[in-house]
Amino acid sequence: MAESLPLPDLDPISDRAVFRQIADHIREAIERGQLTEGDRVPSEARLMQHYGVARMTIRNALQVLQSEGLTVAEHGRGVFVRSHPPVRRLASDRFARRHREQGKAAFIAETEGAGGKPSVDSIEITETMPPADIATRLQLGAKDRVASRSRRYLINGQPVETAVSYVPLEIAKGTQIMEPDSGPGGIYARIEEKGYRLDRFVEEIKSRMPLRHEIRALKLAPGVPVFHLVRTAYAADGTPVEVCDTVMSSDAYVLSYELPAR
Amino acid sequence: MAESLPLPDLDPISDRAVFRQIADHIREAIERGQLTEGDRVPSEARLMQHYGVARMTIRNALQVLQSEGLTVAEHGRGVFVRSHPPVRRLASDRFARRHREQGKAAFIAETEGAGGKPSVDSIEITETMPPADIATRLQLGAKDRVASRSRRYLINGQPVETAVSYVPLEIAKGTQIMEPDSGPGGIYARIEEKGYRLDRFVEEIKSRMPLRHEIRALKLAPGVPVFHLVRTAYAADGTPVEVCDTVMSSDAYVLSYELPAR
DNA sequence: GGCGACTACTCGTCTAGAGGAGTTGTGCTA
DNA sequence: TAGCACAACTCCTCTAGACGAGTAGTCGCC
Structure with a gap:
């Protein structure tokens, strides 16, 4: 990844859906701290290029993370790792x-x-x-x-x-x-x-x-x-x-x- | 709707996204009790026909309801209104x-x-x-x-x-x-x-x-x-x-x- | 220097298809 | 009658495009 976020490739053997694999990769990057609060997730275009899949597949993956509360999309800016404000x-x-x-x-x-x-x-x-x-x-x-x-x-x-x-x-x-x-x-x-x-x-x-x-x-x-x-x-x-x-x-x-x- | 669930038509003037309007309609049907626990939501095919939109648009709408916890999709059976077991x-x-x-x-x-x-x-x-x-x-x-x-x-x-x-x-x-x-x-x-x-x-x-x-x-x-x-x-x-x-x-x-x- | 237009990039919405896989009921066969 | 094959229906995944709209930086004009 040009943005220096090392995402693995898809596992062609796995029967796990492609969009889930992609979501897994990004989730793991967040959990490992490679992406932290406020960081921008690679754009849809970049991810399409990296994985060689259609835009909707990337969007499905991002949707998974968003509904898990891990990321927020900002129109025109990008997708960002959610910050957890002090409780x-x-x-x-x-x-x-x-x-x-x-x-x-x-x-x-x-x-x-x-x-x-x-x-x-x-x-x-x-x-x-x-x-x-x-x-x-x-x-x-x-x-x-x-x-x-x-x-x-x-x-x-x-x-x-x-x-x-x-x-x-x-x-x-x-x-x-x-x-x-x-x-x-x-x-x-x-x-x-x-x-x-x-x-x-x-x-x-x-x-x-x-x-x-x-x-x-x-x-x-x-x-x-x-x-x-x-x-x-x-x-x-x-x-x-x-x-x-x-x-x-x-x-x-x-x-x-x-x-x-x- | 053939299934006797009277869903309104889309509002062509509204600037609310089509898939959101559709989600609203179904959500309201649930809130009004026209659809209750365990009921099946009309199938994607039926909804496509009723609203005259593409499949992905219907799926987006259903996705909204699912992530709100209102419905569950069961592969091969349909989408059902979630039941809330006694607490x-x-x-x-x-x-x-x-x-x-x-x-x-x-x-x-x-x-x-x-x-x-x-x-x-x-x-x-x-x-x-x-x-x-x-x-x-x-x-x-x-x-x-x-x-x-x-x-x-x-x-x-x-x-x-x-x-x-x-x-x-x-x-x-x-x-x-x-x-x-x-x-x-x-x-x-x-x-x-x-x-x-x-x-x-x-x-x-x-x-x-x-x-x-x-x-x-x-x-x-x-x-x-x-x-x-x-x-x-x-x-x-x-x-x-x-x-x-x-x-x-x-x-x-x-x-x-x-x-x-x- | 300030301001506005332009541009490149971002995500948002939507279309129109494809093949796959799980579920259920029907109807035929043994 | 029991059981199996099949068809019809469901949702799941994915492709390959289109246009729209918000953001931010650049560059030229005033």
């Missing part, structure tokens, strides 16, 4: 009361702690009927309404998470929960001020490929899955007081939990 | 001491509780040098060796998880940890018998697309991401006594954690 921890004490008492919302505290610049975006507050699964989690009746707060979180300008919180209207009404700025300590602080002492949270985590609107909202590269996390907050008497439905770029997060051995 | 919870009390005292390993207890048939597979026990990140987590020196137990978990014969546990050799030596059957209550019970009272676990979760060997080992459908979970077990004095590195099909699991509000 951020979601510590399991992120909802500790002491943080609320210091007036910091979890996301802000956490991001600043990791040396990033947090920002929040697209805040929308509405009064609506909750989706059925949210209503179930909040133990609401068929006619009960909720306040929903949706927003998008960014670190250094890069979107990493979208979230929608649902709070029974009865609790949210007349508080700063209904306003874009939910005040010091965030909505959990407001809920506690209303007399509901928070007792525990339950988080349920799924992992899946993003839907189209999620790819847009989080500017996800192809082949990056998302965490879909639903957190329910319970008051001391066992009543659920909030459900937060969040979708996170799996690139940006390592989730961390501590479990007692009891 | 299983990983309750946050799965490592509670009471379970160990009842003699059940976490996986067995949990799966039977959910009405599934658990089995374990490919158990291999070796004495080796641990990978660097594992050594760090176990706070081992450069020459310390570990016992590694790798195995694969199945539910009703379907592989769902691979796991490798690393235990410092000093702890594992001479115990049932070195044998395929680690005895009642699993290796945590053995570690406690050796005098290390387990205090807490820390779990770190990433989500990513599977590597090739993981696709094979877990029989993953295309477009299914995996959870990569690393759990470290700490004794009461703060010493790490085990690290377990597991890769789970995101299809088979919803992870669930409970956090105190402290």
Whole structure:
């Protein structure tokens, strides 16, 4: 290869499809470090020449790597090895009361702690009927309404998470929960001020490929899955007081939990 | 469509690529429930006829859906809407001491509780040098060796998880940890018998697309991401006594954690 | 020096074919 | 009736082109 990337030739005996063999070669170059983050993969034209195959065969190979999340194609520039930005921890004490008492919302505290610049975006507050699964989690009746707060979180300008919180209207009404700025300590602080002492949270985590609107909202590269996390907050008497439905770029997060051995 | 699936026509004005429009149509049919789990998507030939486009264009559209995890192609049979098998919870009390005292390993207890048939597979026990990140987590020196137990978990014969546990050799030596059957209550019970009272676990979760060997080992459908979970077990004095590195099909699991509000 | 046009290179989309291989049902044969 | 051969249908791989559109560097003009 003129670009000094030594790709092997095709194995004419193998019954592995040609485009897969080519994908294998490039993948191995990445795994061996011959191509690293941000490097450009040889162009389609070069690869066609090297392997002596049709363009569609090369494109199939590149498609494999892209859907594995190893590369990104940039129109007019080339195909590049994906960079894996430093990940951020979601510590399991992120909802500790002491943080609320210091007036910091979890996301802000956490991001600043990791040396990033947090920002929040697209805040929308509405009064609506909750989706059925949210209503179930909040133990609401068929006619009960909720306040929903949706927003998008960014670190250094890069979107990493979208979230929608649902709070029974009865609790949210007349508080700063209904306003874009939910005040010091965030909505959990407001809920506690209303007399509901928070007792525990339950988080349920799924992992899946993003839907189209999620790819847009989080500017996800192809082949990056998302965490879909639903957190329910319970008051001391066992009543659920909030459900937060969040979708996170799996690139940006390592989730961390501590479990007692009891 | 002869198959009674009413797909709209292409929008000749839209500047959205034809193959994307076609993917959109099929995706919407799935989302609206016109095509449900296990249903066959109209064949390439039918779609070519319906839309009046070339075969590669149809294949591109189907490729989009496949990489979104919505469909699976079966050679010689057709393209089918993926089924999402019932998911299983990983309750946050799965490592509670009471379970160990009842003699059940976490996986067995949990799966039977959910009405599934658990089995374990490919158990291999070796004495080796641990990978660097594992050594760090176990706070081992450069020459310390570990016992590694790798195995694969199945539910009703379907592989769902691979796991490798690393235990410092000093702890594992001479115990049932070195044998395929680690005895009642699993290796945590053995570690406690050796005098290390387990205090807490820390779990770190990433989500990513599977590597090739993981696709094979877990029989993953295309477009299914995996959870990569690393759990470290700490004794009461703060010493790490085990690290377990597991890769789970995101299809088979919803992870669930409970956090105190402290 | 600054700016715009041009050009070479990149990936994106699409066409129109080809042969291959796996699956399934039909219908004939033994 | 059991079993096998075959046909029809499916998706898989690959070729050889076409045009479009985004990017970036060069070069000449003002």
